[in-house]
Amino acid sequence: MDIGKNGAITRDIPIIPLFPEPGEHQYLANDENVFYFRTNSDAANFKIISFDVEKNEWFVIVDENPSAVIDWARVVANDKLVLCYNEHLDTRLEIRKLDDSGELIKTIAFEDTISSWDHYGRRDLPDLFLRVESYLNPGILYRLYFEDYNVESETTELDGQAPCLLYGYGGFGNSILPKFNVKYVLFAQNFDGVVAVANIRGGGEYGKTWWEEGRGVNKPNAVEDFIAAANFLVNNKYTRAAKLSVMGSSNGGTVVASAVNRRPDVFGAAILDVGVMDLLRFRNFTIGHLWLVEYGDIEKEDELQAILRYSPLHNITAPGSSSPSYPAVFVTTADHDDRVVPFHSYKYLAELQHSVGQTMSQTNPLMMRVYQNIGHGYSMPTMKAIEKATDLFCFLENALGYEFHF
Numbered sequence: 355m356d357i358g359k360n361g362a363i364t365r366d367i368p369i370i371p372l373f374p375e376p377g378e379h380q381y382l383a384n385d386e387n388v389f390y391f392r393t394n395s396d397a398a399n400f401k402i403i404s405f406d407v408e409k410n411e412w413f414v415i416v417d418e419n420p421s422a423v424i425d426w427a428r429v430v431a432n433d434k435l436v437l438c439y440n441e442h443l444d445t446r447l448e449i450r451k452l453d454d455s456g457e458l459i460k461t462i463a464f465e466d467t468i469s470s471w472d473h474y475g476r477r478d479l480p481d482l483f484l485r486v487e488s489y490l491n492p493g494i495l496y497r498l499y500f501e502d503y504n505v506e507s508e509t510t511e512l513d514g515q516a517p518c519l520l521y522g523y524g525g526f527g528n529s530i531l532p533k534f535n536v537k538y539v540l541f542a543q544n545f546d547g548v549v550a551v552a553n554i555r556g557g558g559e560y561g562k563t564w565w566e567e568g569r570g571v572n573k574p575n576a577v578e579d580f581i582a583a584a585n586f587l588v589n590n591k592y593t594r595a596a597k598l599s600v601m602g603s604s605n606g607g608t609v610v611a612s613a614v615n616r617r618p619d620v621f622g623a624a625i626l627d628v629g630v631m632d633l634l635r636f637r638n639f640t641i642g643h644l645w646l647v648e649y650g651d652i653e654k655e656d657e658l659q660a661i662l663r664y665s666p667l668h669n670i671t672a673p674g675s676s677s678p679s680y681p682a683v684f685v686t687t688a689d690h691d692d693r694v695v696p697f698h699s700y701k702y703l704a705e706l707q708h709s710v711g712q713t714m715s716q717t718n719p720l721m722m723r724v725y726q727n728i729g730h731g732y733s734m735p736t737m738k739a740i741e742k743a744t745d746l747f748c749f750l751e752n753a754l755g756y757e758f759h760f
Contacts, residue, residue, distance in 0.1 A: 524557050
């Protein structure tokens with residue numbers, strides 16, 4: 355490489371791809387000509403590799419763990435490699451040597467189910483700071499060498515009588531890890547309830563393979579997984595169908611709505627928040643064309659047939675002799691949602707009321723709330739968040755007879 359005066363490049367430089375195919379490749383550090391990466395190239399759960407640019411040689415420092423995903427990696431304290439593993443939603447840290455051996459120095463495990471959302475460290479600094487949180491813990495900041503902690507809670511008697519809230523997402527390779535959620539705490543405390551999160555296929559909790567098994571033509575797997583999670587809760591007496599409320603937002607709204615269409619008898623109530631309901635036309639609006647890899651392309655016959663199996667709008671079945679009534683349904687959307695446009699919710703609820711709501715056997719409410727002056731829901735004014743949470747709890751209290759304990 356020739357660099358002239360003022361840093362100008364004086365001749366063409368060939369750009370050589372380091373990885374043979376697109377993927378997630380994170381640069382970590384380098385020692386002169388040796389560069390270190392976290393990558394999912396030929397490793398769905400990620401591995402740590404080094405690349406010598408002079409010798410043009412790859413070397414695997416930490417190989418892929420078939421049952422644990424490397425959520426993130428950081429080089430600190432000159433030659434320490436910190437890896438954060440997620441294995442069956444249990445988080446642990448591994449501290450290793452940053453060399454070809456990748457020798458394990460220390461493992462830090464957590465007794466509680468936590469997530470390490472934020473971390474900060476630099477190679478020229480001696481410490482790494484870590485922020486962890488869980489469903490009951492809004493967040494604690496630790497230095498690298500920290501002590502384990504416990505969270506004590508009361509145990510709910512498993513007699514099938516407890517109210518239960520089941521959440522699911524299952525899409526885009528996103529991992530739904532333990533994170534403090536005020537609504538979950540209120541539900542558990544004020545309804546004496548059980549909160550469950552279904553880490554279904556389509557997410558990233560078990561790496562790229564877990565996502566691949568729940569997207570495109572495999573998307574119905576996410577729906578079946580969610581139904582299986584609901585059956586697990588009922589069969590193991592955490593709750594019963596009449597007291598089981600389910601909730602999903604965005605892609606999660608799509609999955610939960612499809613599950614309700616498939617097995618309406620399994621659920622007592624469903625909250626469907628800003629879901630993608632019309633899977634034949636989503637590509638025509640705003641950024642919907644970017645979701646073809648997730649939901650499929652109707653111009654491809656095999657993907658069209660898969661879509662027709664689970665598209666929420668196109669699989670609503672009226673109650674009858676062989677089809678049970680729908681649970682109570684609360685659809686929510688926002689008038690300024692430019693990601694999942696409101697027409698998805700409008701069309702779904704209209705079809706639901708037309709095909710299901712007019713039948714004599716459907717006595718559970720089929721409702722919708724359109725929130726004004728907010729978008730898809732990633733961030734909103736505090737009062738709007740309180741308004742949405744209030745509507746959710748009021749709906750559950752009235753639809754399922756939950757008793758709210760102050």
